[in-house]
Amino acid sequence: MIVKETALKGCFEIEPSVFNDHRGYFLETFNQQAFNQAIGQEVTFVQDNESQSTKGVLRGLHFQTGDHAQAKLIRVVVGRVLDVVVDLRPNSPTFCKHFKAVLSGENKKQLFVPRGFAHGFLVLSETAIFSYKCDNFYSKAAEAGIAYNDPTLNIDWEFPTNLVELSKKDLHLPTIEAYFK
Template sequence: MVAKETKLKGCFILEPKVFRDQRGYFIESFNKETFKRLTGISSNFVQDNESNSSKGVLRGLHFQRGEYAQAKLVRVVRGSVMDVAVDIRPNSETFGQHVSVLLSGKNKKQLYIPKGFAHGFVVLEDNTIFSYKCDNYYNKSAESGIMYNDLDLQIDWKLSAEDLILSDKDLKLSGFKDIAL
């Protein structure tokens, strides 16, 4: 596995080794010791989640507050997404900045998103399966988010606004300047 830290401290792009032969492929998608050696981060993932979405579905930008904050390790099993992490750590040098990474079933890349980040993704292909690990349990009372099209963040979602499909909840999220951290 190869790990490369993004411009946002603590946020890593991971590329597992892919072993291919006539049968298909094999990857080790996570190994706690290898992850710690490459990133210096000791994670204890406690929950795995998976979604299946159509092209144009945008989920995010979500985060959990306070003691329920979550670090995530995200990947695509099938299809592709433009994955986005936004640094919302008030004392960070990169506060308000984001990274975008193309994750796909073909490239097998993963993104590690530390606590203190908002996260979202837009689906670029039908029947995309998105999988992620969390180091803390979901708590409905701690959920929050930022509007996907916030003018201060200037995120390029790679699809036009007319092609996006959002939940009612995501359409009512706050702007970046309006979130209380």
């Protein structure tokens, strides 16, 4: 496993060891001991989530507030997505900065997103199955989000905006200024 910290402190890109042969491949998608050692902290995941989406679907930018904040370990099982995280920690030197990476069933890369970040992804392939672990349980009351096209964040989603498909909820997300005035 190769683990690299991104430009956003505490956020890591992970490349698992993949063993290929004529039958296919094998990889260990998660090992608690190796993971904690690689990122230098104890994280215990309590919930796994999975979604299936089609090309152009953008989910995000979402986060959980307060005591319900979540760290996530993200991967794509099938397909390809542009994954984006935004640092929402007001005292961080990278506050309001973002990191993006292409995650796919082919490259098998994972992304560890610490608490205090917003997260979203855009499906680049015809379909994608997106899977992630959370270190805290979901709370509807703590659900929050930021508009994917927030001008302050200035994220280039590398996809035609007229082809982006959003949920009704995501269409009405506020800008980051609603949270940090």
